[in-house]
Amino acid sequence: MFRHPFFKYSFFILLVIDLSYGAVLSLLSNIPISMGNLYAALIWFVTFYWLPVWAAAAAIFSLRKKGINNTPLEWALAVTLMILGNTVTDHTLQLFFKWHTPMGLNVIISGLIWGSGIYFFSRYLEGKRRISIEETARKQAQLATLRYQLNPHFMFNSLNTISAYIHTKPYLADEVLHELADILRYSLDTAEQESISLKQEIDIINKYINIEKARFGDRLTLEFDIPENLLAIQVPPLILQPVIENAVKHNARQKQLHIVLKVDISDQLLKINIKDNGCGFSQTLLDEGLGSGIGIKNLSLRMAQLSRGKMHLSNDNGAVVALELAV
Structure with missing residues (x-):
């Protein structure tokens, strides 16, 4: 339970609140800083902030673990424990410091004020954290879906390429099928990976070009x-292969198709430029969007x-695809 991020971060947040609150009171009351005041601040921190907040959090997390998620009940727990902590703080300060006024x-x-404030602020932070986690999970799911859509599309096009010459050039069939098997293995092996080296991506592009x-x-x-x-x-x-495939697919009648893949880094961005000397993108596609192609x-x-x-x-004596992503 105490491995929850709340316990790691709340200690320091509460310490900052306690020190800030004490400093403001000291300035407003014109009370000089002394060892006695520091001891009082330490007692206040332990008995009013730290222990009550952690006790409330432990109780709330325990209830949630049992399937009980009730905001009024959690708020009541937080306020009750803060009142209890305040009571302990008041009596402890009376015991050790004669100048303390009950x-x-x-x-x-x-x-009530501190308990409500801390509880609802914690709920706000918890909600922000949950949204962030959900957003990350959603993006990962979307990326996985796009990969799964791309793989069958890529395999279908590759098999069509093989079928074009498998009967007329059988001596090449074995070699090409081995290349295709390597590409399929790569696709499966990297299905759960978020990233691979650029060299691996280049190797798989070379296998595709060989096909x-x-x-x-x-x-x-x-x-x-x-x-x-x-x-x-x-x-x-498979971030580069679809661009190469698109260039080959849409320039199949080109007498000589030359593709250049350039990579460099600038301003903490990896910049990839893929240019061909083919027919280029239609103006309609450039003006209105990416068309209906899957890749x-x-x-x-x-x-x-x-x-x-x-x-x-863009177009520059052929199609140009420019990609940018953070390094």
Whole structure:
């Protein structure tokens, strides 16, 4: 129970509140700081803040563990324990410090105010934390869904490529099927991984290009412009392959298709630029969106889920896909 983040953070938060409250009272009352005042502040912190708040939290978490989640009951527990802590604080200060004035009914009023404030502020922080966890889980689920949509699409296109020459060039079939098996294994092995090295992604692109070269031959070339020190950097799995596949798919009639993949880092952003010398994107697609293609559309959605992730499409004597994501 005490491993809950509440106990780790609340101690320091309560200590700051206690010291700040004591400092404000000291300034307003023009009371000089002394060892006696510091001892009084320590007693106040332990008996009024720390122990009552932790006792209330332990009781509330215990109730929740049993399936009892009742806000009025939790609030009553917090206020009651704060009043009890205030009472103990009042009597302890009377016992050790003659100058302390009994709090009387202020014990209840103070306990009610502090108990309510601390409880509802804690609920607010807890709600923010829960929303953050849910948002992270939602993004991870969306990314997984997009990956699962992409994999069958990619495999279908690859099998179509193989079927185009499996009967006319059987001597290549075994080699290409091995490449396809490696790609499938990669897809399965990285299904639960959020990131892999850029080198791994490049290796799988080369395998894909080898499959397509069996159909296109020397008409298809791929050039890499990647500093060697960036090959170890982490990227999401299958983040580049859909762009290469899209370039090949939409330029199948090109007499000579040349694709350049450039990677660099600037302003803590990994910048990936993939350019081909094909027919480029239609103006309608650039003006209105990403069209109906699964690969590029899913890639755009995946990029939107990443930290500082962006994708931009343009034409420059062919199609240009620019990707950005935080390093």
